[in-house]
Amino acid sequence: MKKLRIAVIHPFFDVYGGAEKIVFSLLEAVVKKYGSGSCELYTSWFVDALKHYLPSGVVLKTVRDQPLQSVVFGQKFNPALVRDMNQIGKQLSGHYDVILATHWPSSLAVDASLVRFKTATANKTISYCFEVDNGLYHQEIYGKENSHVLEGKSFLGRLKARIAFKCFIPWKNQDKEVMGGFTHVVSISEHNKQDIGFIYSEAVKNKTVVIPTFVDAEFFHPSSRGVAELRKKYGLSSSDKVILSLCRLGQSKRVDFILRSFKILLGRITTGKEQIKLVIAGTGPDREKLEHLAVVLGISDAVRFVGFIPDQDLVALYNLCTAFIYAGLEANYVLTALEAMACEKPVIGPGSRFNEVFSHPSQGYSCDAHAEQAYADALQAILADPLHAARVGKEARKRVLEGFTQTVFIKRFVDLFEEAG
Missing domain, CATH: 3.40.50.2000 (Glycogen Phosphorylase B;)
Structure with missing residues (x-):
């Protein structure tokens, strides 16, 4: 059996939510399959309260100055931050057999560092798509289903929100380029796979496989205890x-x-x-x-x-x-x-x-x-x-x-x- 070295990238761990549970399960599976030290987790920050969930044998690496978060929120084109992401991409490209990046709005910068800035990784990168909305996308796909974003806002608030959607256009275009560079894309559902085709391209959709999420049905079961x-x-x-x-x-x-x-x-x-x-x-x-x-x-x-x-x-x-x-x-x-x-x-x-x-x-x-x-x-x-x-x-x-x-x-x-x- 070939022993793989795998890097998993998730933007941040601040709560023990559904996405975090899935990532921890993947990490545990990798270590079980390929041994201790075979998997490294990159993230912008990891709160202490979650560290006991981190599977033994996984190497945790946090990115300096939290660029994964900073690049996304209002500083997308800051040259210093882009340079940081470029450096991360170069570091990852030479050390791993497979790199998996969870893909949703907060992780776009990571995807870009892996593929756009370092195309040498393009033969071994996986984008794991939990969802594909970032406001503008959601509005395009679902129309009125995005209306809750504007509910309760004043006229000025609604105007600012609509302007913000328009400002996503450069991000959207870059995101399309990034997704085209991945050789493997994973969607959590057929519905989400259709969204991927709508937002990116038929080519991206055609290289997308569907792997639904899971629940531990032994732990979660009918019981009167407690x-x-x-x-x-x-x-x-x-x-x-x-x-x-x-x-x-x-x-x-x-x-x-x-x-x-x-x-x-x-x-x-x-x-x-x-x-x-x-x-x-x-x-x-x-x-x-x-x-x-x-x-x-x-x-x-x-x-x-x-x-x-x-x-x-x-x-x-x-x-x-x-x-x-x-x-x-x-x-x-x-x-x-x-x-x-x-x-x-x-x-x-x-x-x-x-x-x-x-x-x-x-x-x-x-x-x-x-x-x-x-x-x-x-x-x-x-x-x-x-x-x-x-x-x-x-x-x-x-x-x-x-x-x-x-x-x-x-x-x-x-x-x-x-x-x-």
Whole structure:
């Protein structure tokens, strides 16, 4: 067996989110396959709280002066920063058999350093596309689905946002050139692969393989362990029916949409309304604004903002809920939704993004992404017929076991590394 040396590049590790979980799993697989020291991780910064997740045997290298982040946010054409990225590309090109860069807005500079500035690496580079939107792209592909970016902004704010979209054009053109240089492109879904073809070219699309993400269905499973304790911690009674949202509290996740949908639901309930609760888990910059919105909507007594959820509470959190709800439009596969499905919970999500998550209507609830009424309808259906909801939950777990296992995910990536190396 040929022993490969692999570099993995991810822009930053500040939270333990879905992308970070995937990257850690890839690193672990590489070390297991090729041995300690075979894999090096490059990033702009890595918070101490995440270091215990880093697999043993992986060499961590942070880039000086955080250029991965600086190049993207407003300093794209700063000569010194471009020079830094060029140097990184040269260093990487001579030392590795395969280089994989996660590709989304924050990692464009890394891709450029690997391919545009050092074309010698073009025969062994992989772009791993979690998503392909950067505002302008999303607006082009989805039209009104990007409208949440402008919601609540003043006229001046909307004008500034539209100007900012236009300013992405040089970046967009460079990004197209960069993607053309990769010999291998990985997409997390067929939907995302179509986006890649639309944004870049048919040639890039034709060299793209689809490797869906995964969930640990042994860890995430139906269980009553810890549920009673967690209900008590969050001020929930044993008879409360819980709608769960777990995501970063930022604009793109559209938790405000969930709050408004929940208000519509409560307005329809005549008896037992006081036993229906919305639990919003996660942290992010919009928490205070969302808490205020719950007050304005008059539903704050029925909403619990519970903040960060440690790993040891995740399974119990999913298992205490009656349904899981997600409204974001930027992701093709939502790891938290898959985790909830693995716990046999019915999931509600935007139809435009969840059509691949649910291969059949019996596995979950796909809703019009812009219709709060549709989300309320799905919630009401789940609450009205718990036996049907339970059947949907069981089908959801079957779907995870059939299509989103770590074993298949790792094998396909290792095969790709072998081909590229």
